[in-house]
Structure formats: C-alpha cells, structure tokens
Amino acid sequence: MDRLVFLTATGLARGLVVALFALSLVIVWRAARLVNFAQAAVATVAVFAAFAVTGATGSFWAGLGAALLAGAALNAAVERGLMRRVPSGSPLPGMIVAIGLVMVLQSALGIAFGPRHRPMAAAFDERPLVVGGVPLLSPYDLFVLVVALVVVGLLAWLFNGTSLGLQLRASAAAPEVSRLLGVRVPRMVTLGWALSGAVAALAALLLVPTELGLNAHSADLLFVHAFTVAVLGGLDSPAGALVGGVAVGLLVSLVTGYLGAGVAPLAVLALLTLVLLVRPGGIFAVGEVRAA
Amino acid sequence: MTPALAVEGLTVGYAGAPVLDELALTVAPGEIVALLGANGAGKTTLLRALSGLTAPRAGRVLLDGADLTAVSVEDRARRGLAQVPEGRSVVTELTVDGNLHLGALWRHPGRAARRAAVARTYELFEPLGRRRASLGHQLSGGERQMLALGRALLARPRVLLLDEPSLGLAPRVVAQLLGVLRAAARDTGLTVLLAEQNVTSALSVADRGVVLSLGVVVADAPAAELAGDPALRHAYLGF
Numbered sequence: 001m002d003r004l005v006f007l008t009a010t011g012l013a014r015g016l017v018v019a020l021f022a023l024s025l026v027i028v029w030r031a032a033r034l035v036n037f038a039q040a041a042v043a044t045v046a047v048f049a050a051f052a053v054t055g056a057t058g059s060f061w062a063g064l065g066a067a068l069l070a071g072a073a074l075n076a077a078v079e080r081g082l083m084r085r086v087p088s089g090s091p092l093p094g095m096i097v098a099i100g101l102v103m104v105l106q107s108a109l110g111i112a113f114g115p116r117h118r119p120m121a122a123a124f125d126e127r128p129l130v131v132g133g134v135p136l137l138s139p140y141d142l143f144v145l146v147v148a149l150v151v152v153g154l155l156a157w158l159f160n161g162t163s164l165g166l167q168l169r170a171s172a173a174a175p176e177v178s179r180l181l182g183v184r185v186p187r188m189v190t191l192g193w194a195l196s197g198a199v200a201a202l203a204a205l206l207l208v209p210t211e212l213g214l215n216a217h218s219a220d221l222l223f224v225h226a227f228t229v230a231v232l233g234g235l236d237s238p239a240g241a242l243v244g245g246v247a248v249g250l251l252v253s254l255v256t257g258y259l260g261a262g263v264a265p266l267a268v269l270a271l272l273t274l275v276l277l278v279r280p281g282g283i284f285a286v287g288e289v290r291a292a
Numbered sequence: 293m294t295p296a297l298a299v300e301g302l303t304v305g306y307a308g309a310p311v312l313d314e315l316a317l318t319v320a321p322g323e324i325v326a327l328l329g330a331n332g333a334g335k336t337t338l339l340r341a342l343s344g345l346t347a348p349r350a351g352r353v354l355l356d357g358a359d360l361t362a363v364s365v366e367d368r369a370r371r372g373l374a375q376v377p378e379g380r381s382v383v384t385e386l387t388v389d390g391n392l393h394l395g396a397l398w399r400h401p402g403r404a405a406r407r408a409a410v411a412r413t414y415e416l417f418e419p420l421g422r423r424r425a426s427l428g429h430q431l432s433g434g435e436r437q438m439l440a441l442g443r444a445l446l447a448r449p450r451v452l453l454l455d456e457p458s459l460g461l462a463p464r465v466v467a468q469l470l471g472v473l474r475a476a477a478r479d480t481g482l483t484v485l486l487a488e489q490n491v492t493s494a495l496s497v498a499d500r501g502v503v504l505s506l507g508v509v510v511a512d513a514p515a516a517e518l519a520g521d522p523a524l525r526h527a528y529l530g531f
Contacts, residue, residue, distance in 0.1 A: 166386075166390060166394055167397070169390075170383050173384070174383045177381050177383055178394070179365040180343060180365065180369055180374070181443070182366050182398050182447070183366065185366070
C-alpha cells in the first residue's frame with residue numbers, strides 16, 4: 001500500500017511534466033498543423049543553455065530563465081527561418097525539415113559539449129519526505145508538481161481568458177478570416193512556436209536532473225512519451241494532452257515499480273495501440289479530423 | 293468631398309485575360325452601393341483586391357483618400373476596411389461569443405468596453421444572444437451570416453465589403469440583414485459595397501447600383517433607375 005501511494009505520487013509529478021511537453025506539441029500543431037519532431041532537440045539545447053548559465057552564475061533561477069528564453073528564441077527562429085518557407089500542402093516536407101534540424105542541433109551540441117553526460121544538480125532535495133511512515137514526494141518532486149500545475153493553469157488562462165489567446169486560436173483555426181479582422185496572423189504563428197519552445201524547454205529542464213541526465217539526446221525519451229500522449233489525447237486537444245500525460249506518467253511509474261523499468265516502454269506502446277484501435281482520433285477527438 | 297472608397301485603374305489577373313480591367317469606382321461616405329453582375333464578372337475578385345487578399349497587377353485603392361497599395365490585409369482591417377467573405381466566414385472552432393470578441397478587439401479597448409459592445413450586438417441580432425456559447429459549426433446558415441455581419445460591424449468599419457450575404461438564406465433573414473445594414477448606413481455613416489446575385493433585394497436597399505461585366509463597369513446609376521431599366525436587366529443581370 002505504501003509503495004502504491006509512493007509510486008502514484010511520483011507518477012503524478014512525472015506525468016504532469018510529460019503533459020507539459022505534450023502541450024507544447026499541441027500548441028505547435030494548432031498554430032501550424034505540424035508535429036514538430038525537432039521539439040526534443042530544441043528543448044535539449046535550451047537545457048544546455050540553462051546548464052551553462054547556472055554554471056557561470058551559480059543560480060538555478062538564472063538558468064531556468066535562460067532555458068525559457070533559449071527555447072522560445074530557438075523555436076521562433078525555426079519558424080521564421082525554416083518552417084515558414086516549407087510548402088504547407090502536405091505534412092511530409094515540414095516533418096523532414098524538422099528531422100534534419102534534429103541532426104544539426106544534436107551534432108552541434110556534441111561538438112560544443114562533447115558526448116558524455118554532464119552532471120546537473122536538482123534545485124531542491126531529491127530524498128522523499130516521509131509522512132506518517134510512508135515515503136512520499138521529495139521537495140524536488142513537489143517543486144516539479146507545483147511548477148507544472150502553475151504553467152498548465154497559465155496556459156489555460158492565456159488561451160481561454162485573454163485577447164491574445166483569442167487571436168492565437170483564431171489564427172490557427174481560420175488564418176484568412178483572422179487577417180480580415182485585423183489579427184496579425186504571421187506574428188501569432190511565430191508567437192505560438194516561441195511559447196511552445198519555452199514550455200518544452202521547461203518540461204525538459206524539470207526532468208533532466210532526476211531522470212533524463214544531460215547529454216545531446218536528453219529529451220528524446222520525453223519526446224517519445226509526449227508524442228504518445230499527444231496522439232492519445234488528440235493533437236488538437238489541450239485537455240487531452242493533460243489527462244493523457246498524467247495517465248502515461250502513472251502507467252510508467254506503476255509498471256516500473258511493480259514489473260521493472262524494462263517493461264515500462266512496452267506498456268506505453270500497448271496503451272497507444274489500444275487507443276488507436278478503439279479511438280483512432282484520440283480519446284478527446286470531437287467529430288471528424290479537421291483538414292490542414 | 294473625398295470619397296470613402298476610390299478605385300483607380302485596378303487590374304487583376306494575367307495580361308490578355310484580366311479578371312479586372314483598369315476598373316474605376318468611387319463610393320461616397322454613407323452610401324450603399326450594390327455591386328451586380330453575372331458569375332465570373334469579377335465581383336468577388338474586386339472585393340478581395342480591395343481588402344488586400346488578392347494583389348492587383350496595377351492600379352490603386354484609396355480609403356478616405358489614403359493610398360492602401362502598401363498596406364497589409366491586417367492593417368486595412370484596422371484602418372476601417374471590413375470584408376465579410378462569401379460563405380463560411382465564421383471561425384467555426386470559436387464560440388459565438390469568441391467570434392464577436394474577435395471583431396471587437398481594435399475599436400473597443402478594454403475588457404469591459406468589449407463586453408458591452410458585444411452585448412449590444414446580441415440586442416441587434418437576438419438569435420445570436422440565445423446561442424452565445426455555441427461553437428460556430430453548430431449554427432444555421434442564417435445565424436452564421438448574422439454572426440459574420442455582427443462581427444464586422446463591431447469593428448466599426450468605415451467601409452464594409454459584403455460578398456453575397458443572401459446566399460442560401462430565407463427571404464425573411466435576408467430582409468433582416470439588409471435592414472440592419474440600412475440602419476447602420478443611416479445612423480453611423482457606414483459605407484457599404486454589397487456584391488449580390490440577388491439583384492432585387494440588393495437594389496431595394498442600395499442608393500446606387502454598379503454593374504460589372506468581364507471586369508469592367510458597364511453601368512453605374514441610381515438604384516431605382518437600374519431596377520426600372522429592362523434593357524440593362526436583360527443584358528447583364530439575366531432577368
């Protein structure tokens with residue numbers, strides 16, 4: 001019973017981070033109708049920026065700020081410099097450009113920082129707090145949980161409660177009509193990419209110290225889980241990304257705890273297969289899939 | 293008086309087969325002009341060139357005397373040139389309320405002002421008030437057209453371009469929409485360019501009619517005169 005509580009608590013914290021990364025994929029999908037396969041590489045570059053800044057200043061918070069800025073700036077540059085010029089008729093060119101970008105970024109990181117893992121300390125204590133004899137979350141897990149919840153709340157407020165969010169949603173759904181209403185659509189698309197880059201960078205940064213470790217491929221596994229989540233929840237659905245992320249986090253945590261770490265990836269794939277068989281559009285899909 | 297909208301030598305399309313051929317047109321402030329003509333006469337192309345969605349090969353568009361040639365679609369809208377495109381111009385993923393707030397963004401700064409402006413639109417179009425939380429794709433054709441028109445009016449445009457607002461709608465709904473237009477022109481000095489296949493109802497609300505054929509203006513006369521000219525009707529309007 002104690003073990004179940006512990007695994008559930010850590011799975012929840014981990015799942016929220018996966019949900020954050022999945023949300024970042026959903027944001028790009030809604031802005032550009034594109035699955036950004038370069039999201040993990042961009043996030044890893046941002047985490048290295050945090051690593052460098054924290055190393056130079058000694059401040060975790062300065063590093064966190066640097067990661068958010070780097071993720072946003074890099075994704076904005078990717079949209080302005082590359083994706084805007086990619087023909088939008090079919091999803092394939094954008095995907096191929098993104099995969100090419102992954103190779104470039106990961107090679108650049110390898111050249112700059114070398115292939116070995118870098119040590120990156122967590123900002124808070126990683127030992128679980130014991131409540132009434134039951135080991136629960138560590139202070140760092142709590143930090144991750146709170147940050148993820150706050151960011152999810154902020155994103156929901158941004159998209160549903162502000163005029164900027166209204167413009168972001170309108171630009172994604174109906175670009176031409178939005179322009180006729182005075183919305184600067186190209187700027188909104190860039191903004192969507194930048195926002196997505198910052199969220200992905202944050203998610204990766206939260207998980208690197210405890211789980212992923214820092215090297216050029218740090219965020220790859222996170223991307224695989226988040227992509228599964230985004231497909232589970234439906235790429236168009238932020239709520240789906242959130243619920244799917246938590247579900248996958250719990251699943252991975254419980255399977256790892258009871259059956260071993262080797263089985264966890266299989267469990268995720270089994271879940272993905274099951275959902276694709278039962279609801280191919282994703283659990284939260286409404287009606288027919290909208291054409292690009 | 294400076295025209296609200298002036299078009300000079302506007303040419304769109306390829307040399308040898310222009311869609312619009314050195315077209316010239318002026319619309320006075322507060323005037324409602326019906327833009328008539330058969331399918332393919334160039335009505336939609338003219339409206340798209342005015343709003344900036346289609347780039348002309350030559351010619352100029354002036355809004356209150358200011359040249360719009362180098363002005364983007366977005367900035368034309370913010371300067372007071374509103375277009376309601378034909379058919380599905382409602383953002384179907386947003387609610388009725390979201391669509392209307394989108395129209396109110398620039399002319400009603402502040403959350404309270406926007407909400408008040410949207411509330412006035414619900415009074416103007418009662419069916420929308422009952423469906424404010426519905427998504428765009430759940431609306432009927434008439435409700436969508438009301439939403440598109442209400443949203444355009446929320447931007448308090450100087451000039452409103454309407455493309456076939458009556459298409460597929462019941463006569464009662466068409467009459468209501470045209471009544472709102474008439475009132476807006478009378479009360480706020482709104483200038484309207486109304487492209488229509490439905491000649492009778494368009495001329496009933498317009499001050500003036502302009503007939504396009506193969507990209508040029510072939511008739512430009514007061515609405516009553518056009519409606520009573522059988523030769524013209526036969527030649528260009530097909531009835």
